Amino acid sequence: MSSSTCAGVDVGGGGIRVRIDGGEGIIAGEDTSPVPRDRGRVDLPRLAARVAAVIETSAPGVDRLEGMAIGVTGLPGLVKDPETLWHALGDRFGLGALVVAGDMVTTHAGALGFRAGVVVAAGTGVITLGTDLDGVWNQADGWGHLLGDHGSGAWIGSQGLQAALRAHDRRSGGSTALLEHMTARFGHPLDLVALVYESGSPAHHLASFAPSVAEAAREGDPAARRIWAEAGRQLAQTAVAAAAGLEPVFSWGGRLFDAADLLMEPFQSTVRAVLPDARFIPPLGTSADGALGLAKAAASIEARHPYMYVFSRTDAPAVRPLRRTR
Incomplete structure (x- = not known):
């Protein structure tokens, strides 16, 4: 895998789906078990471990990811402290940037390719x-x-x-x-x-x-x-x-x-x-494809986007606040 390898992750009710692009074709991985929960909320430590396992099983040679984006069901209401994912996955994969978004954002990006x-x-x-x-x-x-x-x-x-x-x-x-x-x-x-x-x-x-x-x-x-x-x-x-x-x-x-x-x-x-x-318009791709697109653009995503948290090594790992119009 190249130093510019990126990973997109879709976390939905039906499990975890991953797309990894290291410049030599896209690798897909999947875990079909239900999303781990703790008193109704998404259990982020257990989720991080399962995401890491899918990535490492699907692409055994990956040791660094320039960007990763995770579309999570239930965000923001059922996802507490998404910075947990940064701490769990950032060092493990040498992440340059991580986007944690609602799965509706990654599904939108996958289906319409960043069109309105x-x-x-x-x-x-x-x-x-x-x-x-x-x-x-x-x-x-x-x-x-x-x-x-x-x-x-x-x-x-x-x-x-x-x-x-x-x-x-x-x-x-x-x-x-x-x-x-x-x-x-x-x-x-x-x-x-x-x-x-x-x-x-x-x-x-x-x-x-x-x-x-x-x-x-x-x-x-x-x-x-x-x-x-x-x-x-x-x-x-x-x-x-x-x-x-x-x-x-x-x-x-x-x-x-x-x-x-x-x-x-x-x-x-x-x-x-x-x-x-x-x-x-028939969808161009899936939520995992949309997550991969976000991962590739992670370093340039601006804070105006709601339903999204952005972490990076160039800035101190911090949450860019959510805002919602409805």
Whole structure:
């Protein structure tokens, strides 16, 4: 690896994804375990150890990184003292600069390549960022599976499990197809209850059922199809809310959009019902790609960017304060 090697890291509900560029092609790495948490917040010391392990496993020869950027789910609300990542990773990789940003920032950068517009980041959770990269920074949703994240993987999984449990109870509005999927995946409903309510990451388990809801929808189950259609509408409402003050340019990121056949039509039609001139641009890359782009630009990032902390060796390691317009 060259002295200008950079690493981009995406930390989402589905795990850790890494992109490393040392000038000889991009190396990818992944850790699919749930993000470590401590009383709800992201556990930064454990996260740093896992990020380091993915980098060292994926690129065994790396001994110095000029720049690194980490897009973290839950920032700023659930990420306390991000300087912890600088202390844990700075010396370990001889970092010149480190950017710690919300994963909505890295998803936006990956999808639109630092262009103005709105990007919906939807995986286990959902958060949307509309920005012109200057004075407009609109966040919509991102409030977690108990308070928001409408249309996310956890929301879809929860809606699907509720329909399955209604069928189990012989209540109206249930789905026997989803009940069969639930039983095949989790066993008896009491096993599901114990798994979800005793888990340190219930959203992860809820979202793990979203692929089963997609499978049932493609098999023609009306309840599953309604859930996915409503998810598309919920994501669209979030996207429209984040478009205030911007040209109506939209893109997306996150693994939920892999179910494009179920999601895109209700998503796009709902946006266009409000904003007829809306333009939809397929994402140029992923959140990990956006993080890599930020890593390469880490030394020149200015403090005007909100939702972002910047640390470097040229300045005393310090946090550049967040500011939010909404």
